[in-house]
Amino acid sequence: MSIWNNYGxxxxxxxxxxxxxxxxxxxxxxxxxxxxxxxxxxxxxxxCILMWMSGGPPTIDIWDLKPGxxxxxxxxxxxxxxxxxxxxxxxxxxxxxxxxxSIVRSMSTREADHGRGRYFMHTGYVPNPTVTHPTFGSVVSxxxxxxxxxxxxxxxxxxxxxxxxxxxxxxSHAPFVVGSDGRINNAPSEEGKKRLPGxxxxxxxxxxxxxxxxxxxxxxxxxxxxxxxxxxxxSRQMAAFDVDKADDFLGLEAETDETxxxxxxxxxxxxxxxxxxxxxxxxxxxxxxRLVQTGVPFVEVNLGGWDLHQDVFNTLSQQRLPILxxxxxxxxxxxxxxxxxxxxxxxxxxxxxxxxxxxxxxxxDHWAASWSNMIGGGGLANGQAVGATDxxxxxxxxxxxxxxxxxxxxxxxxxxxxxxxTVHTSKRGRPMKLANGGTPIxxxxx
Amino acid sequence: MxxxxxxxxxxxxxxxxxxxxxxxxxxxxxxxxxxxAELSIVEFIDANIQQAYEDNEIKPSAVADDGEWVRRVYLDxxxxxxxxxxxKRYLSDDSPRKKxxxxxxxxxxxxxxxxxxxxxxxxxxxRRTPRRVSRSGMEKFFRxxxxxxxxxxxxxxxxxxxxxxxxxxxxxxxxxxxxxxxDEAVQLTAMTTKMFLGMQVQxxxxxxxxxxxxxxxxxxEFNSFFRQVxxxxxxxxxxxxxxxxxxxxxxxxxxxxxxxxxxxxxxxxQVAFPIYMGKKVDPNAFDRRKEFGKLLVAADNGETPLIAKxxxxxxxxxxxxxxxxxxxxxxxxxxxxxxxxxxxxxxAEFVKSDYDIKAMIxxxxxxxxxxxxxxxxxxxxxxxxxxxxxxxxxxxYIKSMxxxxxxxxxISATNAHKAGKGGWEAQESQRRRxxxxxxxxFDTDENDEATTFNGTIPQAxxxxxxxxxxxxxxADRGSFLFETFSKPGKDSxxxxxLYLAALSRRPSRGELGKAQRMISAYGARGKVYAYQDLxxxxxxxxxxxxxx
Numbered sequence: 001m002s003i004w005n006n007y008g009x010x011x012x013x014x015x016x017x018x019x020x021x022x023x024x025x026x027x028x029x030x031x032x033x034x035x036x037x038x039x040x041x042x043x044x045x046x047x048c049i050l051m052w053m054s055g056g057p058p059t060i061d062i063w064d065l066k067p068g069x070x071x072x073x074x075x076x077x078x079x080x081x082x083x084x085x086x087x088x089x090x091x092x093x094x095x096x097x098x099x100x101x102s103i104v105r106s107m108s109t110r111e112a113d114h115g116r117g118r119y120f121m122h123t124g125y126v127p128n129p130t131v132t133h134p135t136f137g138s139v140v141s142x143x144x145x146x147x148x149x150x151x152x153x154x155x156x157x158x159x160x161x162x163x164x165x166x167x168x169x170x171x172s173h174a175p176f177v178v179g180s181d182g183r184i185n186n187a188p189s190e191e192g193k194k195r196l197p198g199x200x201x202x203x204x205x206x207x208x209x210x211x212x213x214x215x216x217x218x219x220x221x222x223x224x225x226x227x228x229x230x231x232x233x234x235s236r237q238m239a240a241f242d243v244d245k246a247d248d249f250l251g252l253e254a255e256t257d258e259t260x261x262x263x264x265x266x267x268x269x270x271x272x273x274x275x276x277x278x279x280x281x282x283x284x285x286x287x288x289x290r291l292v293q294t295g296v297p298f299v300e301v302n303l304g305g306w307d308l309h310q311d312v313f314n315t316l317s318q319q320r321l322p323i324l325x326x327x328x329x330x331x332x333x334x335x336x337x338x339x340x341x342x343x344x345x346x347x348x349x350x351x352x353x354x355x356x357x358x359x360x361x362x363x364x365d366h367w368a369a370s371w372s373n374m375i376g377g378g379g380l381a382n383g384q385a386v387g388a389t390d391x392x393x394x395x396x397x398x399x400x401x402x403x404x405x406x407x408x409x410x411x412x413x414x415x416x417x418x419x420x421x422t423v424h425t426s427k428r429g430r431p432m433k434l435a436n437g438g439t440p441i442x443x444x445x446x
Numbered sequence: 447m448x449x450x451x452x453x454x455x456x457x458x459x460x461x462x463x464x465x466x467x468x469x470x471x472x473x474x475x476x477x478x479x480x481x482x483a484e485l486s487i488v489e490f491i492d493a494n495i496q497q498a499y500e501d502n503e504i505k506p507s508a509v510a511d512d513g514e515w516v517r518r519v520y521l522d523x524x525x526x527x528x529x530x531x532x533x534k535r536y537l538s539d540d541s542p543r544k545k546x547x548x549x550x551x552x553x554x555x556x557x558x559x560x561x562x563x564x565x566x567x568x569x570x571x572x573r574r575t576p577r578r579v580s581r582s583g584m585e586k587f588f589r590x591x592x593x594x595x596x597x598x599x600x601x602x603x604x605x606x607x608x609x610x611x612x613x614x615x616x617x618x619x620x621x622x623x624x625x626x627x628x629d630e631a632v633q634l635t636a637m638t639t640k641m642f643l644g645m646q647v648q649x650x651x652x653x654x655x656x657x658x659x660x661x662x663x664x665x666x667e668f669n670s671f672f673r674q675v676x677x678x679x680x681x682x683x684x685x686x687x688x689x690x691x692x693x694x695x696x697x698x699x700x701x702x703x704x705x706x707x708x709x710x711x712x713x714x715x716q717v718a719f720p721i722y723m724g725k726k727v728d729p730n731a732f733d734r735r736k737e738f739g740k741l742l743v744a745a746d747n748g749e750t751p752l753i754a755k756x757x758x759x760x761x762x763x764x765x766x767x768x769x770x771x772x773x774x775x776x777x778x779x780x781x782x783x784x785x786x787x788x789x790x791x792x793x794a795e796f797v798k799s800d801y802d803i804k805a806m807i808x809x810x811x812x813x814x815x816x817x818x819x820x821x822x823x824x825x826x827x828x829x830x831x832x833x834x835x836x837x838x839x840x841x842x843y844i845k846s847m848x849x850x851x852x853x854x855x856x857i858s859a860t861n862a863h864k865a866g867k868g869g870w871e872a873q874e875s876q877r878r879r880x881x882x883x884x885x886x887x888f889d890t891d892e893n894d895e896a897t898t899f900n901g902t903i904p905q906a907x908x909x910x911x912x913x914x915x916x917x918x919x920x921a922d923r924g925s926f927l928f929e930t931f932s933k934p935g936k937d938s939x940x941x942x943x944l945y946l947a948a949l950s951r952r953p954s955r956g957e958l959g960k961a962q963r964m965i966s967a968y969g970a971r972g973k974v975y976a977y978q979d980l981x982x983x984x985x986x987x988x989x990x991x992x993x994x
Contacts, residue, residue: 116627127627129636129648154903171902185883186907192916195979198968202983205960210989215820215844216832222846222901222988229906 045148046343046416047292048140048378049285049299049331053350054162055306056117058364059372060356060393061316062088062324063103063385069392071356074313082383090321093329099383100332100341101376102444106387108395108402109352112366114307117351122164124406124436131426135164136409137298138173139434143418144297145173151295152235159284160302168426175300180280182241182287188233200230240294243286252290260286263330265322281323285331292344297416303327306350310361328374335377345378345415347408356393370395373408378415381446406438414440487795492814494788495839505825507818507841512537513951514819514994515545518842519811520950521993522765523552525561526854529861530947549811553804562803563588564850565764569641570605571623573849573885578679578695579622580612587616597801602642602753603739609697618697622677630706631672639668642742644756644777653711657780666708666718671727671738676700703730723752745797752777754793758806759783762792765810767843768831784836815839820994845993846901849884852991853877853914859947859985860918860926880914901991909986918985919978931977937962944977948984 060066065077065088077086080098087095087103094101111117111126120126123133134142137156145155156163158175166174178184188196203226211219232238239247246254263282281303288299303324308315328348335341353371354364370389376382388397396402413420413435422434485493499506510518516536520528528536536548552558566588567581575581591601608617624634636648649655650665680693705717720727720734722741731737742753759777763769770783783789796806810816820842822829831837847855854877884905909915921927930943941961945953953961961980968976984990 113627127629129633129651130646174902176903184907185904186911188907188911192911195982198976199979199982199986202961202964202980203986205957205964206983206987206989209954209957210987210992214822215992215994216822216830218832218844218846218992219988222991225901225903226906226910226986229903229910232903233907233910 045292045295045297046144046345046378047297047299048137048345048347048412048416049288049292049301050137051285051328051346051348052162052300052302053306053348054118054302054304055308056114056351056354056366057306057320058308058312058316058354060353060364061312062091062321063372063374064105064389064393066356066389066391066393069356071358071392071394073358075317085383085385088321090317091325091328093325094332097329097332097336100336101328101346101374102380102382103385104373104375104387104403104408104441105385105389106396106400106402107353107371107373107404107408109368109371109404112352112368114351114366117366117368118162119164121349121351121405123167124404124409124438131428131430131432132165132167133432134167134169134173134424135175136412136435137163137175137300138166138169139409139424140298140412140416140418141166141173142169142424143422144416148295148297151237152231153237153240153291153294153296154232155296156298156300157288157291157296158300158302159287160280160304162302163300168432169424178241178287180284180287182243184238184241193233196230196233237294240290240296241287243283243290250294252293255286259334262334263327265326281327282330285327286334289331289334289338289340293338293340308354308363309359309365310363312354312358312363332376341377342379345380345412346374346376347412348374349405349408373403375408375411375444378412380411380415380444382444384443386441386443403441404436404438406436407441408438409435410438411440411444414445487791487809488812490791491788491809494785494791495813495815498785498838499826499840502828502838504829504838504840505823506815507821507823507826509814509817510819510842511951513949515817516548517950518993519545519549519552521847521851521855523549523561523807523811524555524557525564525848525851526557526858527948528950529858530943533946533950545817546808546812549808553807559589559592561850562592565848566592568850570620573881576623576626578677578692579619580616580695581619583613583616584619584623585616586613587619592803595802595804598757598796598803599743599751599753599801602742606638606642606742607733607735607739609699612695612697618695621675621697622695625675625677631669631675634672634675635665635669638672640775642756643752644759644771644775645752646776646778655780658778660778662708662710663716663718664721666706666716667721670706670718670720670729671722671734673706674699674702674734699733699735705729750790750793750797754797754801755789758792758796759789761807762789762810765807765816766837766839767845768837772831772837784838816842818842820844842994847991847993849881850877851993853880853884855990856914856918856985859990861929861947883908883912909991915982915985919982921974921978927974927977927981931974937965940977941980944981944984948981949987949989 060071061073061075065075065086066072067077076089078089078092078095079085080087080095082098082101085098085103087098109117109120111120116127119133122135122137124136125133137158141154141156145151148155154176156173156175158177159180161175161177163175163177166172207219207223207226211223236247237250239245239250239252243255243260246252260282263286265282281301284301288301291299303320305315305320328346331346332341335344352366352368355367356370357364359365370393387400387403389395389400390397410420413422418434420434420440424432424434426432496506509515513533516533517527520526520532527533536544541547563585567584571579571581571584587604590596604617605620608615608621610618612618612622621634624637625631627633632648632651636646636651639645639647647655647660647665647668650660650662652662654660654662676698678696678698680696681690682693683689684691705719707715707717710716719729720731720737722738725741725744727734727737727741743751745751755777756775759769759771760774763774770785770789771777771781777783792806792809795809796802799805818839818841822841826838826840828835829838829840831843837843919927921931926947930940930947933940938958941958942952945951945957965973965976965980968979
């Protein structure tokens with residue numbers, strides 16, 4: 001267009017990117033009509049399970065204890081299966097599997113506000129009014145989901161929500177949110193399922209008329225999304241969401257009581273937390289394993305209740321840590337016995353850590369300057385603690401490198417085989433480096 | 447085949463065409479100033495846009511038929527499709543002026559107020575109401591503003607300078623919503639310039655603008671107007687439980703004078719003072735936002751204030767799917783407008799009308815480009831902005847319904863507003879509940895263009911299986927389907943009503959035949975069953991969810 005050409009480099013540059021952004025829609029390719037190919041699904045698919053600790057967990061009481069310090073609190077450290085690595089006494093089961101896990105003890109992340117911290121930890125970027133960055137699950141969905149043509153269920157599942165946004169990668173990579181019971185919002189009723197064929201036949205007639213009337217791409221795009229939704233509704237891969245459902249073809253079994261028990265505190269320990277009880281964390285992780293097994297590359301599981309401004313020690317020992325301990329150890333054990341651990345990266349983080357200083361309500365407040373993340377599986381060099389804080393836990397130790405979430409996500413990208421020089425383009429044409437240009441943590445690469 | 451577009455007939459009576467304009471003004475004895483045009487504003491829009499067709503060697507699509515147009519104008523002005531009765535009434539109206547009459551009626555309706563209140567509440571506080579922000583306070587502010595047709599400049603000044611209790615002065619919720627994070631009013635600065643001035647200065651928070659000469663300092667100069675803003679989140683003791691709970695939020699002005707500091711890329715610290723477009727304000731001004739408000743509306747040297755241009759561009763974009771710039775809120779030397787004369791004239795007339803919002807919407811909705819079909823013609827396939835081309839407005843661009851439009855249209859299609867129980871409050875709360883689910887399923891990016899389909903699987907599932915849709919296709923006594931089905935008359939008439947209710951048009955003969963064949967194939971399962979499924983299909987169709 002003549003007028004357009006006068007617009008100069010910048011404008012054209014923008015428009016090209018816009019055209020690309022628009023073109024990502026048809027690429028949303030859940031609609032393989034090919035019957036799910038069991039062999040393809042069982043190929044060594046890499047995946048990531050993120051355990052998100054909503055509220056900001058006191059890592060000084062979990063992963064980086066400070067015995068002897070005024071900030072040390074009430075808990076003692078115990079040895080783990082990994083020589084030289086100690087964690088909280090309230091994490092005994094996790095301690096047993098620690099050869100397959102690692103701690104990064106020198107996180108220093110600046111953002112100590114819930115909203116900002118959640119954004120920063122999930123994306124690697126600080127919030128910025130110019131652009132909405134994708135949460136890392138969306139990045140993985142974008143990079144790996146597209147290559148899994150046999151996958152009929154969404155490539156980024158968030159159990160419990162709160163996982164952030166797909167940003168400039170587009171809605172098809174937004175987290176697909178389910179409850180811890182695996183229930184999908186607005187799944188069809190039995191009656192609805194029965195009527196579906198008739199309804200879809202009528203729908204096809206109406207829709208194709210409108211598409212033929214030549215009004216641009218939007219009517220076709222609508223049809224594609226409906227196809228995906230129908231594929232999802234009728235996919236046998238839906239069995240992955242239901243821990244009590246078996247599907248031989250997919251290699252999924254109805255989970256036994258034994259397996260369920262792996263993920264959950266023994267009855268009586270830590271209150272009413274059996275399956276379907278107050279704690280959905282264990283069940284969510286078990287579902288996460290099934291989803292990963294089915295080929296979903298990123299699953300995020302949310303465990304809340306960490307904003308412990310008061311009564312931190314009782315809450316941890318009585319409530320949070322028993323759930324967390326069994327959840328982590330159950331997942332590691334289960335993944336390992338199924339030979340999936342080396343292909344599944346586990347990440348554990350929250351918005352920030354909590355103050356080393358114990359406040360007058362026996363609580364700990366927000367603290368981002370020196371805290372821990374946990375990472376494991378994924379073929380990484382596990383069984384170690386990377387980095388350190390000082391004696392009182394108030395800052396990263398002098399001889400230790402400080403890490404950002406971008407470094408954690410770069411490590412994950414490495415483990416998943418996503419090239420680190422990948423660059424995405426924001427809606428406004430700005431190049432965005434994968435994981436904000438972070439560097440994989442050297443020690444973990446083995 | 448369509449008749450010759452109206453505007454040609456209209457314009458030929460006044461002057462010849464825009465190209466005559468520059469050369470031929472002398473003969474018409476009018477100066478080429480703001481009031482040059484003997485052409486009315488609508489004629490000016492038509493002529494100018496027509497000129498661009500000729501320059502680009504394209505021909506516009508035909509004028510939309512009545513069904514297509516009436517559905518569009520309802521959706522754009524009142525945020526929902528016409529009901530069955532409304533559609534029928536318009537289709538059977540023979541008056542040559544029926545378009546402009548309807549536009550006037552819609553602008554004077556309660557639904558216009560409600561629609562624009564929804565849109566601007568979303569613009570100002572988002573769909574997901576942030577914590578400690580009063581959505582109802584914000585809605586009340588806009589409801590009053592649009593009901594009284596308050597001048598836009600007054601509305602903007604209230605939003606930008608508001609102070610006080612978040613329900614007593616609902617305007618402050620805009621500011622509260624932009625102060626969710628402790629960020630030295632960066633978000634508030636960026637949003638204010640973007641939303642009301644159509645300027646995206648936020649990149650210059652960190653560096654000079656790459657494509658124009660905006661300096662980093664400019665961002666912080668804007669920012670320094672907002673640094674006196676403080677929000678207070680009051681708490682109170684709940685007498686029942688004895689616990690402290692959230693009370694009201696409030697915006698106050700705090701003492702702050704002197705410069706703000708920012709870091710250059712080089713690491714150098716710099717200072718910035720409150721300056722708006724080269725106009726300095728005394729840094730000791732008691733309330734800098736009040737000064738900012740005055741500068742926003744000042745029209746020195748006959749210049750059109752940016753707030754007028756930004757608003758006109760946004761409304762045009764709302765009606766056409768694309769504004770004169772893309773995105774609509776990024777205007778500036780780096781991003782020239784597609785039809786600068788139309789934009790300038792509209793903005794100038796808007797100011798002259800004392801920022802009369804309804805009048806301005808009327809000009810846009812009465813224009814010929816707005817009346818064209820959304821179908822591509824033979825000779826305008828290049829006019830395809832979704833492929834990155836500059837919009838020429840030679841056919842209507844198809845848009846995807848916004849969440850609220852979808853909900854309200856489902857209600858209209860099924861006459862649920864009539865059967866609705868519990869009155870306005872109950873209906874509003876039902877709508878709010880549905881919107882929450884919708885927002886959760888959507889993760890809506892407020893800035894997504896309406897012209898791309900952002901539907902997701904959760905959305906499709908909601909449309910296919912939710913309680914709302916089950917209610918819509920319910921055939922119990924008193925329901926829309928029951929009424930339609932049980933009244934006397936031929937099947938073909940009843941089917942027509944279903945099409946009219948959902949799509950505001952009658953089915954073609956082919957569609958009718960196909961529908962009847964499918965219905966008879968239902969056999970023993972019964973006709974009601976078949977009607978339900980057909981109506982389900984119509985409501986789930988791309989034609990339903992598109993504004994076209």
